[in-house]
Amino acid sequence: MISSVGDVQPQTLNFEEPLLLKCGESISKYELTFETYGTLNTEKTNAVLVCHALNASHHVAGTYNGDEKTLGWWDNLIGPGKPLDTDRFFVIGVNNLGGCHGSTGPSAINPVTNEPWGSAFPMVTVEDWVETQARLATKLGIGTFAAVMGGSLGGMQALQWTIDQPDRLKNAVIVAAAPKLSAQNIAFNEVARQAITLDNQFFEGDFYQHKVIPRNGLKIARMIGHITYLSDDTMDVKFGRALRKDALKFNFDTDFQIESYLRYQGDKFADTFDANTYLRITKALDYFDPAAKFSGNLADSLRNAKANYLVISFTSDWRFSPGRSEEIVEALVANKLNVSYAEIDSPNGHDAFLMDEPVYHNLISAYFERIWDEVRNA
Amino acid sequence: MLNTNKIKRRDYEIITTMIHNDSTVLDLGCGDGSLLQHLTKERNVSGYGVEKDHRNVLASLSNGVNVIQSDLEQGLSGFADSAFDYVILSLTLQAVHETETIMNEMLRVGSEVIVTFPNFGLWRHRVQIFLGQTPISKELPHQWYDTPNVHVLTINDFEKYCSNHDVCIRERIVISENGQMVTTLPNLLGAVAIYRFNKG
Numbered sequence: 164m165i166s167s168v169g170d171v172q173p174q175t176l177n178f179e180e181p182l183l184l185k186c187g188e189s190i191s192k193y194e195l196t197f198e199t200y201g202t203l204n205t206e207k208t209n210a211v212l213v214c215h216a217l218n219a220s221h222h223v224a225g226t227y228n229g230d231e232k233t234l235g236w237w238d239n240l241i242g243p244g245k246p247l248d249t250d251r252f253f254v255i256g257v258n259n260l261g262g263c264h265g266s267t268g269p270s271a272i273n274p275v276t277n278e279p280w281g282s283a284f285p286m287v288t289v290e291d292w293v294e295t296q297a298r299l300a301t302k303l304g305i306g307t308f309a310a311v312m313g314g315s316l317g318g319m320q321a322l323q324w325t326i327d328q329p330d331r332l333k334n335a336v337i338v339a340a341a342p343k344l345s346a347q348n349i350a351f352n353e354v355a356r357q358a359i360t361l362d363n364q365f366f367e368g369d370f371y372q373h374k375v376i377p378r379n380g381l382k383i384a385r386m387i388g389h390i391t392y393l394s395d396d397t398m399d400v401k402f403g404r405a406l407r408k409d410a411l412k413f414n415f416d417t418d419f420q421i422e423s424y425l426r427y428q429g430d431k432f433a434d435t436f437d438a439n440t441y442l443r444i445t446k447a448l449d450y451f452d453p454a455a456k457f458s459g460n461l462a463d464s465l466r467n468a469k470a471n472y473l474v475i476s477f478t479s480d481w482r483f484s485p486g487r488s489e490e491i492v493e494a495l496v497a498n499k500l501n502v503s504y505a506e507i508d509s510p511n512g513h514d515a516f517l518m519d520e521p522v523y524h525n526l527i528s529a530y531f532e533r534i535w536d537e538v539r540n541a
Numbered sequence: 542m543l544n545t546n547k548i549k550r551r552d553y554e555i556i557t558t559m560i561h562n563d564s565t566v567l568d569l570g571c572g573d574g575s576l577l578q579h580l581t582k583e584r585n586v587s588g589y590g591v592e593k594d595h596r597n598v599l600a601s602l603s604n605g606v607n608v609i610q611s612d613l614e615q616g617l618s619g620f621a622d623s624a625f626d627y628v629i630l631s632l633t634l635q636a637v638h639e640t641e642t643i644m645n646e647m648l649r650v651g652s653e654v655i656v657t658f659p660n661f662g663l664w665r666h667r668v669q670i671f672l673g674q675t676p677i678s679k680e681l682p683h684q685w686y687d688t689p690n691v692h693v694l695t696i697n698d699f700e701k702y703c704s705n706h707d708v709c710i711r712e713r714i715v716i717s718e719n720g721q722m723v724t725t726l727p728n729l730l731g732a733v734a735i736y737r738f739n740k741g
Contacts, residue, residue: 499565
């Protein structure tokens with residue numbers, strides 16, 4: 164590791180102003196957990212919001228208590244001297260509402276009942292997240308973000324920001340995203356949800372009271388998700404048909420390395436992630452469709468957008484293929500918005516957005532160099 | 542004689558004279574984005590460059606230009622009809638494979654199209670062919686085995702194409718090897734031809 168923001172501490176803020184959610188329900192008060200890296204300048208013009216995807220959290224960069232195993236999920240991109248340089252920018256990572264890493268979510272205590280929210284926790288959407296992130300920005304004294312950035316579902320939030328809060332950000336960096344999920348995307352999410360809800364430890368979402376978790380369901384959900392993050396080629400290179408032992412066992416234990424890898428990933432995830440959060444975030448993905456209100460016309464949904472955009476896709480990403488990013492670019496061009504688009508040649512599938520690929524990181528660097536010029540010359 | 546960079550610069554200067562202030566531009570094969578940068582400075586244009594090579598995408602991005610990574614041989618399906626005042630293809634026509642597709646796409650997307658190309662009919666090229674060699678010049682600097690050029694053409698070839706394909710030439714500027722305007726015998730004395738045209 165060349166450099167890092169080092170040890171970091173999460174912070175939590177309370178929000179007492181009721182939040183009317185897109186689903187029609189409202190939350191009277193909630194907490195958001197977040198981390199910040201770098202220093203907010205006196206003009207408050209150098210703030211960058213990093214939105215997280217399905218499995219991640221506010222812990223974007225740095226470590227906890229010097230433990231390398233706790234490295235933030237986008238640490239290779241964000242830090243001193245890195246493409247998103249924390250010597251220049253004030254970077255914020257926030258755990259989304261409904262999450263399970265500190266912000267109010269299904270596993271938190273509902274102040275009304277003094278029990279975990281569980282099944283009573285409402286559905287949250289990308290629009291709701293943007294609203295809560297904007298409220299957090301206000302509390303931190305940030306009027307306008309220099310950039311909002313995210314990969315996958317995080318990229319969808321960045322896109323939604325430019326629609327819902329056009330005056331509150333200058334740039335959007337949208338990586339490996341899509342303007343809406345395809346039937347195949349929704350299908351994978353539904354299989355994951357079924358795995359969880361059909362687990363007999365799920366108890367309709369109120370498993371906390373039973374002191375259990377729907378572990379098998381979560382594990383299978385993660386295994387399915389994980390398959391969609393990798394490319395066929397990556398799996399072949401990494402695992403191929405390699406066996407764990409010398410010979411086939413002729414039973415249903417793990418013969419192949421890939422089986423063992425997926426089980427390991429599933430177990431690790433089930434230990435740290437909340438099943439109700441997983442259900443809700445996959446639904447937020449399914450529901451994301453800014454064009455829906457405009458008869459399916461994405462360009463119309465972006466009519467009031469003002470941001471400058473950098474859109475990036477990866478050739479081997481079959482979850483959100485380059486064509487999906489091109490739909491976004493097309494809609495931006497139709498609005499004559501400033502946009503640059505790159506399709507990165509990568510074998511690493513959807514997960515490529517989390518990897519340290521030079522062509523990709525150089526583009527992010529160059530773009531943030533431009534943003535830095537804007538900040539300095541403002 | 543001009544070197545390759547000077548030809549490029551002269552090409553940019555002439556393209557600039559053809560473009561109105563505050564217009565919208567799509568620059569195909571935009572390289573490092575320097576033409577768009579130049580046009581933004583001189584004519585306050587807005588628009589996008591299209592570029593296939595990732596190094597050029599990075600260079601354009603660094604130069605502050607909007608760049609969209611795409612292979613123009615695949616067409617311009619991401620752009621609506623008449624989306625731009627001008628579509629520009631600078632010194633690249635001779636290197637494209639799908640010439641007719643690209644010509645049609647440029648005419649669809651732009652109100653006007655500006656195309657520039659090295660004139661294969663230049664006397665120096667003719668002499669080299671007469672001597673039995675593939676022409677090499679400042680405008681066509683490559684050897685036969687490493688050239689990106691697949692459809693070298695003359696001024697006469699291009700104008701015949703236009704008349705056969707219902708393309709209406711609005712303006713033509715031809716420059717010599719030393720960058721001077723050529724008015725007589727352009728197909729013999731012209732090194733680079735710059736055309737502005739639209740659908741007839």
